[in-house]
Amino acid sequence: MEATFFATQEEFRYWLQHNHATQAELLVGFYITNSGKPSITWPQSVDQALCFGWIDGVRKNINEDSYSIRFTPRKPKSIWSAVNIKKIAELTEKGLMQPAGIAAYALREEKRSAIYSFEKDEIPFSVAYEKQFKANEKAWAFFQSQAPWYKKLSQHRVMSAKQEKTQLSRLENLIKASEEAKRIG
Template identity: 45%
Template sequence: MTDSRRSTAPVPTEVAVFATAADFRAWLEENHGSATELWVGYYKKGVPKQSLTYPESVEEALCFGWIDGLTRRVDDEVYTTRFTPRRRTSNWSAINVAKVAELTAAGRMHAAGLRAFEERHRRTSSSLSATE
């Protein structure tokens, strides 16, 4: 029996491998408001090439209101993770809430990321008010 979830899951058509977190941030600065997704590639351990790391990419994405999603194998050297703009109704993990606090304190949050985070706060506050 085949797993029906796999057949409907998005498949990367293009994978962008960034050498540094700064390179990914530059892409986000230019494209965060217009792009609908980006598959970011990472070199696997043991490959003699360097790329942005997964934790670095998650931090940069949070700065712009984007979120990581599916991860796929590309080949023997590269795997990829799909990043998309966060939906207004998406849930924020406690880890990401704490990470946004750190990124804000460090002055790294972009206005788009702060807006996405504030939208979360407004939704949470209004739903709490409705239950009180």
């Protein structure tokens, strides 16, 4: 499938207005800023796609000046990111949402919304797990020297396990890696 390039978001919106209900996919081409060619931006394309119940997929390079992203109608059981949920509210407020986009959003399942680990609130280690981690001073010092995002992700990985056995196994792996001054994942 050849990529279709849109110079403006209005052009992409026009395509969606006329094709969102009959087409199964569209490969959208994007020119990078330094190419000097007019092009819709990725955020603009996502906004327009959301309005019509479509979603972006994987990005692939075409050449040094361009790349493409496959857009498809959103499936009823697809995951909704916190960013896209917020975007829907903004697009609704601006009066840009279309019936197909409203319907796709209405079909979303709460349990499949904002579920990516980076979107979750911080889950601190339990007192016992933190005490166990701190007992290994070298590992704890390394862990504390890491970026906030890494600590949050690691804590979430340990604490989100349903079984205590799994939590302990993940904690032990984290402590071992930290002792070796290595990150997990």
